[in-house]
Amino acid sequence: MHLLKKGDFGKFVESLISRHEVIAPVKTDIVRFKVLEKGDGAEGKVVFDSPLYSAKEFFLPIKEPFYYFKKGKICESMEDGKNARKRIFFMNRCDINGVHRNDLILLDDPVDPYYREKRDNAILVEIPCVQSKRCSCVDIGLIDCYDLRIIDPGQDNPNYVLDAATEKGRHMIKEMYLSASYLPKQDIPSHQARNIAAENKEVWEDYGKDCFSCSACTAVCPTCTCFTIDGFMKLNGEEGHLYRELASCQLPEFTKVAGGFVFRKDRGSRGKQRIHCKFQYFREKYGHNRCVGCGRCNEACPVSINIFEYFGRLK
């Protein structure tokens, strides 16, 4: 454990900016994740709030090319080196848990190499949590999965405590010319498993009546990672690219197959899929909820659908 004077936080941030790409919640017109520039370490710029839009797009861009081709030459998008720089992310505990959930699925066999590249270059720094009205993380089963954690021991304490839990975190401390020490990871708490019975017809009917199928909930969710793959080619056939684009299980097209058949036509069945995915299927396979309780979906939803209320009604 190491101490960082609260008054030196800005210098700490500036020194990181001079070496790496640093992404943190910044207050502009709204709070949002931003790549910091020189001077952003100034007091009050980096905040500890959780922005409505998560940092998911730094790992899973909305649209990501796999490769380009031009006149018979193929160029892999990963080889252009644009993601080679180390990226340091300042994130709340729930968002770091969101990255951990995405790791479980995207680094599982078969590994997603595009995600892996960005993940390998990322260092996750947990910032002190400022709970907002939308947070529901207390009972959701969050774990310690940071590289470095900044702990605020209390308003009256003049220091933050830095806790490095991984080699990446310890290296960051060494870089700051502080002496490193090892703190063992805390045990992962066991969380109450919940098996959702399939018969909850009324719940899904209500969901179907309430939901507009706009997909705002999955767009802001840090743990919704579904995507579709598409390609583009010029009419002369000499130039094009293959890309993936983030998709949403809340849209009818998501389950459309050849011949035009849609597996989940009604909104209730899509809501059922969303809640089962978050609280049953993922935990059966990986032992965690695929929800970190950030409450973004509820805030972004035009009709304020609360996933926890629906989950609470299930038999």
Ligand code: SF4
């Ligand atoms: S489902 Fe909602 S509360 Fe859970 S992680 Fe996604 S946005 Fe956050």
Ligand code: SF4
């Ligand atoms: S944001 Fe609300 S209305 Fe839109 S798809 Fe999600 S649950 Fe339905």
